[in-house]
Amino acid sequence: METQPNNPLHCVKLEQIITELEAHYGWEYMGHQINIRCFQDNPSLKSSLKFLRRTPWARTKVENMYLNMLKQQNLKKES
Template sequence: MEQQKNNPLHGITLEQMIIELHKHYGWEYMGYQINIRCFTHNPSVKSSLRFLRRTPWARSKVETLYLNFLQKNRS
């Protein structure tokens, strides 16, 4: 558990990340930042989760976007 002490993603689910990013940015901006079909063509939380759980490189980009979002909101 000590390893996770400084990890801002610890305890945050992928679903929570997508919902918060969608509320703050919207699908259009998310699709612009990360050009993946689950954000650009008929986007939904469910389709995004399905794709991101199977695609590590895309999930990594969403996590990076979420970390940037957290950093901006803390300032």
């Protein structure tokens, strides 16, 4: 197994990504930023995981949102 020290998504599970995003932004904001029904209509972790695991384009958007959140948090720590 190769190591990926510069990949912030390495060893981060999709469930953890969604949980952290929901805690930071909330479902309403996430549904506004990424137009997918599992974030807008009766959102839940289970429905989001099911949809994102079989929809690569949506998962990429969620992962990018997570990376942006991490970047913002790092900028706040530095200042």
